Every structure is written in C-alpha cells, then in structure tokens.
Amino acid sequence: MTKLLKSLAPLVRTTNTSTVPIPPKVKDSVYTTPQYRVWRSAVVRRAGGRCEYVDIHGYRCTKEQPHHRMYADHVIELKDNGSLLDVANGKCLCASHHEMKTIQHRIRRLKG
Secondary structure: OOOOOOOOOOOOOOOOOOOOOOOOOOOHHHHOOHHHHHHHHHHHHHHHEEOEEOOOOOOOOOOOOOOOOOEEEEOOOOHOOOOOOHHEEEEEEHHHHHHHHHHHHHHOOOOO
16 A cells, blocks of 8 residues: 655745845836937947947947847936937947946946
C-alpha cells in the first residue's frame, strides 16, 4: 500500500521586502504635441535615421531605422533649460544610448 504525502504550506509567508515602490514613469504632455512630433522627425531625418552616438574611439553607433527605434534626444535637457523645439538642440540616439545619456545626466543633476 502506497501512501501519498501531502504538501504543506510554508509556515512563514513570503513578503515584499522592497522599501519604497518606484512610481511608474509618466510621459510629459509636451511629448504628445504636434510641434514636438515635427521636431522629433526633423532630428531623426537629419541623422539619416541612424544613432549619432560616437564612442571614445571615434566610432559612430551603427544602429539605425527601421530595425532599431530612434529617439530624438535633447542635447541640453529641458530640466536644464534646453530649448524644446530647436533642431540644433536635438540628437538622434538609439534606445541604449538614449537611456545611458539620460542616466548620466540624472546622476549629475542629483550630485548638484
């Protein structure tokens, strides 16, 4: 005769140990305006749909549309009083280089 063992529930429940949940990112309404879309298109078109990031050895990133998403990045960020719709203040970046640049600027801003 074979007896089946029942699985017991754990005596100690698991719990969320994170201290503070990170709020979800909210897109600023300025990025949904027709003027911004025109600016974004002009910046990406000027770069030929290719990421404009250049590494320390002088090589330009090879990622380009349509295989990669391109971001129109503000060279001088809006939080640092950069111009919103000046094409000269725009740079076409792939997702990874855009995120890297944004994080670097956020760290600098926090350090003061």
